[in-house]
Amino acid sequence: MILGASAAVSAQTPSYKNVGRSPSKQEISAWDLAIGPSGKELPPGSGTAKTGAGIYASKCVSCHGANLEGTATGPHLVGGQGTMSTLQPVRTIGSYWPFATTIWDYINRAMPHGRGGSLSADEVYALTAFLLFRNGIISETDVMDAKSLPKVQMPNRNGFVPARLEDISNMEKRGCRGGHCP
Amino acid sequence: MASNSSARRRFLKSTFAIAGLAATKQSATGQAPRAAPKDLRTYGERSRFESAGRKGSLGLWPPAAGPIRDYGIRTPLQNSVGMLTPASLHFVLSHGYDPPDIDPHEHRLLIHGMVDRPLIFTLEDLQRLPSVSRLHFLECHGNSATSGPTGALRIAPTATVQETHGLTSCSEWSGVLLSVLLREAGVQKGASWLVAEGSDRIKHTKSIPLNKAMEDVLVAYGQNGEPLRPEQGYPLRLVVPGWQGISNVKWLRRIKVVDEPYMAMMESTRYPSVRPDGKSRWFESEMGPKSVITRPSGGQKLPGPGFYEITGLAWSGGGAIRRVEVSSDGGRTWKDARLQGPVASKAHTRFGLDWNWDGSEVVLQSRCTDEKGVVQPTIAEVAKIWGVKMDYFQMTSTIDIGNFNAIQPWKITRDGGVHNALL
Numbered sequence: 150m151i152l153g154a155s156a157a158v159s160a161q162t163p164s165y166k167n168v169g170r171s172p173s174k175q176e177i178s179a180w181d182l183a184i185g186p187s188g189k190e191l192p193p194g195s196g197t198a199k200t201g202a203g204i205y206a207s208k209c210v211s212c213h214g215a216n217l218e219g220t221a222t223g224p225h226l227v228g229g230q231g232t233m234s235t236l237q238p239v240r241t242i243g244s245y246w247p248f249a250t251t252i253w254d255y256i257n258r259a260m261p262h263g264r265g266g267s268l269s270a271d272e273v274y275a276l277t278a279f280l281l282f283r284n285g286i287i288s289e290t291d292v293m294d295a296k297s298l299p300k301v302q303m304p305n306r307n308g309f310v311p312a313r314l315e316d317i318s319n320m321e322k323r324g325c326r327g328g329h330c331p
Numbered sequence: 332m333a334s335n336s337s338a339r340r341r342f343l344k345s346t347f348a349i350a351g352l353a354a355t356k357q358s359a360t361g362q363a364p365r366a367a368p369k370d371l372r373t374y375g376e377r378s379r380f381e382s383a384g385r386k387g388s389l390g391l392w393p394p395a396a397g398p399i400r401d402y403g404i405r406t407p408l409q410n411s412v413g414m415l416t417p418a419s420l421h422f423v424l425s426h427g428y429d430p431p432d433i434d435p436h437e438h439r440l441l442i443h444g445m446v447d448r449p450l451i452f453t454l455e456d457l458q459r460l461p462s463v464s465r466l467h468f469l470e471c472h473g474n475s476a477t478s479g480p481t482g483a484l485r486i487a488p489t490a491t492v493q494e495t496h497g498l499t500s501c502s503e504w505s506g507v508l509l510s511v512l513l514r515e516a517g518v519q520k521g522a523s524w525l526v527a528e529g530s531d532r533i534k535h536t537k538s539i540p541l542n543k544a545m546e547d548v549l550v551a552y553g554q555n556g557e558p559l560r561p562e563q564g565y566p567l568r569l570v571v572p573g574w575q576g577i578s579n580v581k582w583l584r585r586i587k588v589v590d591e592p593y594m595a596m597m598e599s600t601r602y603p604s605v606r607p608d609g610k611s612r613w614f615e616s617e618m619g620p621k622s623v624i625t626r627p628s629g630g631q632k633l634p635g636p637g638f639y640e641i642t643g644l645a646w647s648g649g650g651a652i653r654r655v656e657v658s659s660d661g662g663r664t665w666k667d668a669r670l671q672g673p674v675a676s677k678a679h680t681r682f683g684l685d686w687n688w689d690g691s692e693v694v695l696q697s698r699c700t701d702e703k704g705v706v707q708p709t710i711a712e713v714a715k716i717w718g719v720k721m722d723y724f725q726m727t728s729t730i731d732i733g734n735f736n737a738i739q740p741w742k743i744t745r746d747g748g749v750h751n752a753l754l
Contacts, residue, residue: 163514163515163517165460165515168459168460168515169451169453171448171450171451172449172450172451177441177443180441180528181443181587182528183526183528183536183589183593185589185591185592185594186591233609233611234607234609236726236729238605238729238730240601245600246599246600247594247599248594250594251594251596251599258536259596263532265532308611309603309610310606310611310612314592317540317592317614318523318540318542318543318614318616326716327619327649327705327706327716327736328618328620328647328649328705328734328736329619329716329717329734330612331612331717
């Protein structure tokens with residue numbers, strides 16, 4: 150039943166008359182924020198760590214600190230490498246985040262804190278490049294855009310079980326039992 | 332949410348301090364909201380003699396004003412009766428954010444992505460569709476965990492059941508089955524996941540496999556016979572029965588049908604459980620069978636020997652609870668408890684067992700079995716599955732581990748005091 154579900158759904162035609170309406174293209178694109186690991190929704194635009202540094206200094210530094218070390222009002226954005234198998238693991242973009250697209254997605258929807266959605270695509274690319282650079286993942290001049298960003302290899306990409314995205318929803322194959330995945 | 336480094340805790344604490352100052356300043360200028368006189372015939376209130384209340388997890392309570400507050404606000408299970416949690420006492424976990432103030436007439440739900448007919452619904456549209464009401468528990472994946480920022484409080488001998496297990500509640504949820512909406516939109520071949528998004532400050536986003544969405548997920552507008560409370564997602568939320576709390580996206584405004592999990596911030600960076608070898612388990616999704624005695628429970632006091640009903644709650648993400656057993660001798664022998672009906676799938680189930688306390692020191696505990704035959708494990712069994720030694724649960728660490736469902740023992744001492752005896 151589970152696996153056949155999607156095929157069964159697509160065979161259906163609408164059965165409730167005049168309930169809901171078709172959204173316009175603009176309505177969809179205004180809300181269509183989510184960026185997956187394949188990056189296919191990434192908008193046009195680009196940026197480098199160099200430009201990102203300037204934007205960071207004006208829009209992010211007050212909460213995340215001059216050295217990205219964090220402040221009373223925002224967490225640190227660097228560090229943590231080598232801590233994952235200790236008792237005090239520190240999760241950062243450099244030590245933990247498996248996909249670079251998540252950085253783009255999160256900055257775009259949520260930052261600066263309380264003013265999410267206020268940055269342009271170029272600014273988000275530049276800030277993403279800046280954070281990747283400061284975490285030692287790309288170089289200062291690497292251009293981040295819809296093509297290059299999904300290809301960035303994150304250091305902890307292989308730190309997850311299961312490793313393959315295709316296997317994520319198959320709890321039995323993963324050997325999960327009684328609410329526990331080994 | 333259970334994911335916190337000690338650095339983050341520090342910054343949260345200082346945020347509160349700062350925000351607290353700001354709040355004081357504001358009220359000094361006379362901006363305090365005027366309270367409208369209440370007509371209890373219009374909308375009732377509990378007796379002035381009742382005081383059971385929710386409580387923050389980190390002791391940052393009462394909360395200061397500000398963007399970020401205490402993470403998990405817990406249900407007082409020690410005061411619970413029956414299987415339903417009043418909406419006013421339902422646990423709250425919104426990553427510390429205040430609920431957005433949403434006008435239901437302005438609210439929209441967009442369904443798009445890999446569908447033949449993208450659709451946009453108003454709340455009124457949704458209320459025209461065939462409705463269902465279902466009893467389901469919600470539970471934070473960090474509930475009852477020994478690790479993370481609330482670990483020390485949770486294992487303390489003085490912990491109450493609110494502190495150990497208060498991040499779960501149970502309601503009657505009313506709304507439309509998500510499968511109905513997806514059929515209206517016509518899911519395309521090749522689609523396998525959906526991305527659900529809320530309209531809170533960070534637009535919380537969660538990926539959910541399509542097969543789960545088609546099975547039993549609800550788009551809910553009602554809770555226990557009235558509209559959702561603001562902190563529960565007013566006017567619209569997802570209810571993903573039996574799955575980690577993070578899936579139940581509140582203030583739901585968008586569902587996009589896609590062909591891969593989208594690895595949003597919370598699901599890919601905060602919610603995976605870190606193992607001792609540094610690898611992380613992600614998308615643990617289904618909550619295992621769990622039960623806990625709510626009376627007598629930590630911090631309560633038995634006035635003296637005599638008759639008591641031992642009562643508590645049992646639930647499982649795997650389906651209905653089939654059996655609850657209670658031991659009053661530290662786990663050597665077990666007796667079947669009564670299950671109070673209705674016993675619903677993926678819902679709290681109230682159990683009870685008659686008991687005479689002879690005044691000696693005893694350890695009470697419960698264990699449940701769900702309809703798949705899965706039995707709630709002991710802490711030693713959890714340790715075995717995780718490949719850790721028992722002292723692992725005692726270490727103060729920032730490691731966050733979800734879905735901890737070990738049996739909870741309460742020790743009753745001769746003076747009638749009840750104490751947390753997990754470790």
